Amino acid sequence: AYLSTGKRRLSMIGRLLLLAMTGVVHASGADSCATDRSCAGARSCPCLSDLTTFGIEAGDPFPATIGGERYVYPSGYGTGCETHDDGLEPYCGDSVEPHPNWCTKPWCYVDISNCDKRTSQGVYNSDLHYSYATCGSTNTFDCWREGTCDRPLTDLITQVNSYLLSNVNELEKAESMLTATGGSDCVDSTTYLTSCDCSCCSQQQGWDNQRITFDYTTTTPFGDRPDQPPPKLDTCLSSAVATSFSHVALLEVDDTTRVGYQYYGSSLGTYQQWPGTQWCPETYDPRFRDWYAGGIAGPKDLVLVLDTSMSMASGGRMEMAIDAGVKVIDTLTSVDYATVIAFSTDARPLGGRSTLLKATKYNKERMQIFIRGLRASGGTNFIGAFAAVWAALGSQGSGCNAVVLFMSDGEPTTAPSLVQIEAQAAARGAHVLTYGLGLGSRADREPRGGGRVLRDIACAANGIYYPVAEDDNLGDVMASYYLLLAPLTEPGQMRLTFYEDVFTEKELLAACLAAFRKDGDDIRGAVPSPIGVVCMDVQMLVETSVLEQQEEYPILRDYISRQSTACHNQTASDSALQTLRDDYSAASVCPAPAPLPAATTPPVEAGLLRRTGTADEGGCPAGEGDDDAAFPVGAAAGAAAAAVLLLIVAVAGYCCLCKRKKRPAASTPAQPARDACSTRGSASSASSYPQASYSTSSVVSAPVVQVPATHVAVRPPIVVQAVPLAVPATPMGLPMAEEGPPAADAAAP
Numbered sequence: 001a002y003l004s005t006g007k008r009r010l011s012m013i014g015r016l017l018l019l020a021m022t023g024v025v026h027a028s029g030a031d032s033c034a035t036d037r038s039c040a041g042a043r044s045c046p047c048l049s050d051l052t053t054f055g056i057e058a059g060d061p062f063p064a065t066i067g068g069e070r071y072v073y074p075s076g077y078g079t080g081c082e083t084h085d086d087g088l089e090p091y092c093g094d095s096v097e098p099h100p101n102w103c104t105k106p107w108c109y110v111d112i113s114n115c116d117k118r119t120s121q122g123v124y125n126s127d128l129h130y131s132y133a134t135c136g137s138t139n140t141f142d143c144w145r146e147g148t149c150d151r152p153l154t155d156l157i158t159q160v161n162s163y164l165l166s167n168v169n170e171l172e173k174a175e176s177m178l179t180a181t182g183g184s185d186c187v188d189s190t191t192y193l194t195s196c197d198c199s200c201c202s203q204q205q206g207w208d209n210q211r212i213t214f215d216y217t218t219t220t221p222f223g224d225r226p227d228q229p230p231p232k233l234d235t236c237l238s239s240a241v242a243t244s245f246s247h248v249a250l251l252e253v254d255d256t257t258r259v260g261y262q263y264y265g266s267s268l269g270t271y272q273q274w275p276g277t278q279w280c281p282e283t284y285d286p287r288f289r290d291w292y293a294g295g296i297a298g299p300k301d302l303v304l305v306l307d308t309s310m311s312m313a314s315g316g317r318m319e320m321a322i323d324a325g326v327k328v329i330d331t332l333t334s335v336d337y338a339t340v341i342a343f344s345t346d347a348r349p350l351g352g353r354s355t356l357l358k359a360t361k362y363n364k365e366r367m368q369i370f371i372r373g374l375r376a377s378g379g380t381n382f383i384g385a386f387a388a389v390w391a392a393l394g395s396q397g398s399g400c401n402a403v404v405l406f407m408s409d410g411e412p413t414t415a416p417s418l419v420q421i422e423a424q425a426a427a428r429g430a431h432v433l434t435y436g437l438g439l440g441s442r443a444d445r446e447p448r449g450g451g452r453v454l455r456d457i458a459c460a461a462n463g464i465y466y467p468v469a470e471d472d473n474l475g476d477v478m479a480s481y482y483l484l485l486a487p488l489t490e491p492g493q494m495r496l497t498f499y500e501d502v503f504t505e506k507e508l509l510a511a512c513l514a515a516f517r518k519d520g521d522d523i524r525g526a527v528p529s530p531i532g533v534v535c536m537d538v539q540m541l542v543e544t545s546v547l548e549q550q551e552e553y554p555i556l557r558d559y560i561s562r563q564s565t566a567c568h569n570q571t572a573s574d575s576a577l578q579t580l581r582d583d584y585s586a587a588s589v590c591p592a593p594a595p596l597p598a599a600t601t602p603p604v605e606a607g608l609l610r611r612t613g614t615a616d617e618g619g620c621p622a623g624e625g626d627d628d629a630a631f632p633v634g635a636a637a638g639a640a641a642a643a644v645l646l647l648i649v650a651v652a653g654y655c656c657l658c659k660r661k662k663r664p665a666a667s668t669p670a671q672p673a674r675d676a677c678s679t680r681g682s683a684s685s686a687s688s689y690p691q692a693s694y695s696t697s698s699v700v701s702a703p704v705v706q707v708p709a710t711h712v713a714v715r716p717p718i719v720v721q722a723v724p725l726a727v728p729a730t731p732m733g734l735p736m737a738e739e740g741p742p743a744a745d746a747a748a749p
Contacts, residue, residue: 041079045114059075067239068181078107081134091103091247099166100162100244101249115131117133119131120249123243140159144550153547155512160538160541164511164536165513167241167513171240172517172531193218194218195218195278201213204387215276217272220273221269222268238270245272260537260539261273261275262343264534270286287480288327288330290513295514296489298401299333299401299564300402303340303342304328305341305388305607306321307343307380308321308342309378312409317437324478324479325340325478326475328475328479333362333495338368339392342374343381346378347388350366354389354392381413382412384414385406386424398567398739401489403431405435405481408434409437411449411450412450412453421460425463433465436451436468438468438470439468440637441469442472444586455590466584466585467585497509510538512534515533
């Protein structure tokens with residue numbers, strides 16, 4: 001049975017067989033561990049040698065359910081100090097790389113009434129408790145405290161990454177299995193512990209006024225009634241998360257006064273955390289937190305553009321826009337760059353300057369104060385708004401993916417041409433997401449009114465148009481922008497960021513990794529769909545004070561800074577973007593490009609001219625100038641001369657036609673709609689909004705933008721002309737100081 005399941009190491013099998021042949025092993029196995037501390041555990045916390053009282057008879061296999069999947073572990077699992085998990089699925093088997101550190105650490109089940117060591121509740125049987133400490137297993141980095149090892153500090157990040165990878169691998173595997181079976185094998189919903197009624201939580205030293213428990217991972221479902229069960233999928237996956245959290249915590253947390261968390265946010269809004277906590281929020285949604293958005297999208301440059309025209313004063317639209325803007329700013333991490341632009345008749349950027357700002361705590365507060373001070377008045381000048389957008393994206397930022405969130409509620413009074421939008425977005429590697437508030441709903445098949453303008457802008461700039469009804473949650477829609485950035489970022493990238501714990505006000509370093517559904521290549525055209533984001537504070541392994549005492553600590557800080565700001569951009573295909581658009585609404589899908597007109601041939605008298613070859617990019621047949629014309633044999637001299645003359649005239653006329661086709665469009669004045677050779681056709685000509693009028697005497701050339709190598713430019717940059725932005729002397733909202741952030745922000749990486 002051992003060999004067929006592959007659940008035990010061969011050395012263990014050999015030892016058991018040897019002991020059995022010498023008559024040493026008894027039915028209970030107690031005598032074999034009585035004199036061997038490595039097997040029996042510490043005298044003050046002995047290992048259990050028999051699990052009969054817990055429903056598992058001697059010699060029976062040990063049942064385990066993880067993430068809705070059932071496993072059968074060998075008999076004797078958990079009895080005596082052994083590396084019981086080594087070689088076992090789903091975390092420590094051959095199919096998983098890398099293995100988390102706890103896979104090779106000895107442990108055993110213990111009687112908590114007869115144990116003075118750190119224990120945790122069993123993850124497969126809630127009546128059992130287990131301990132690593134009684135078997136001599138210690139924190140991975142104890143040697144740093146004792147000064148007895150030469151391990152580089154970067155090993156700390158490597159160890160955290162391995163823990164996160166094991167979590168993500170199991171989540172992706174379990175989600176795929178549960179989706180395939182419809183969750184028919186899922187464990188009962190009572191297996192999770194809610195944070196809304198954590199009866200085992202209590203105040204602990206070092207954790208201020210929090211009521212917590214080190215024995216459990218608590219689950220906080222999202223919704224109006226957080227005391228209700230989470231969605232079935234999240235209930236099933238909760239056991240996979242709790243299993244890994246429990247092993248890591250019990251092995252690594254040898255000092256319960258050391259503040260550090262493990263947490264997971266699902267794409268359905270469920271939140272899980274170790275240590276478990278008494279917490280019953282009414283509005284908390286992990287999907288709109290900075291660690292969640294950062295874990296999926298990585299570093300980014302973001303420009304938030306909000307319409308404040310007079311029409312926004314009706315129907316509570318201005319309040320919706322303000323709430324949505326504040327929510328978007330909450331998703332920014334300390335490695336992001338962002339700014340806010342309000343517009344009506346004129347564009348009003350934050351602080352009066354179209355400049356990206358590092359998303360420190362101080363600057364995020366500036367942005368949110370600016371947003372809360374917005375009021376509705378004036379017209380709807382898209383030209384001014386986009387001029388401010390391009391200026392902001394031309395300033396220094398993260399150099400990673402750039403995204404524009406452009407919200408409006410109606411027809412613009414002036415709007416730039418789609419050719420300009422496409423060129424400027426491509427030059428800056430930007431994706432423009434547009435939001436039509438009150439301009440339709442997700443159920444629409446086609447955009448309505450001003451929604452068509454916003455859709456065409458999004459399509460021209462490799463973005464997505466979102467029609468949002470007035471009874472929808474605009475904030476949720478806009479704050480989900482990171483779903484577009486998911487296919488633009490390489491998966492499997494751990495994100496590091498410093499943050500301040502809201503309860504203890506201690507600085508913690510969080511490492512986060514996103515899990516994605518594995519059906520993307522076959523079902524969704526290689527569009528990654530997130531399952532959730534798993535995070536772990538580095539302080540789970542070692543306190544900050546110990547790190548700061550190491551000579552290599554400055555090197556570690558530099559490593560963290562470089563890793564957290566690294567761009568891992570990749571290009572999303574047109575089909576992937578169309579998939580994301582269709583996921584939201586049929587009205588968001590970009591129309592197919594208009595077909596190019598078929599090449600025409602000048603009329604030539606039948607039988608007198610035969611041309612061969614293929615057409616070049618201008619539509620002209622290949623082989624011009626070749627002697628490939630066939631003439632009738634035996635024709636009269638006069639007829640032959642006439643034919644030659646006709647051939648010369650036809651070729652000359654045809655070449656003139658080719659030259660006209662190849663004439664560059666840039667030599668003609670800017671037009672509201674594209675010509676027939678545009679890759680996006682002339683759909684924009686149907687738009688009813690007024691276009692910018694440009695003349696050589698009233699325009700200035702836009703600066704040529706140097707695109708960083710990390711930017712994803714879908715098309716080559718095009719130099720266009722644009723109306724210069726006139727920034728008002730006094731911006732709307734509270735006055736903002738022009739000096740840099742306070743000293744508290746200077747320490748942020």
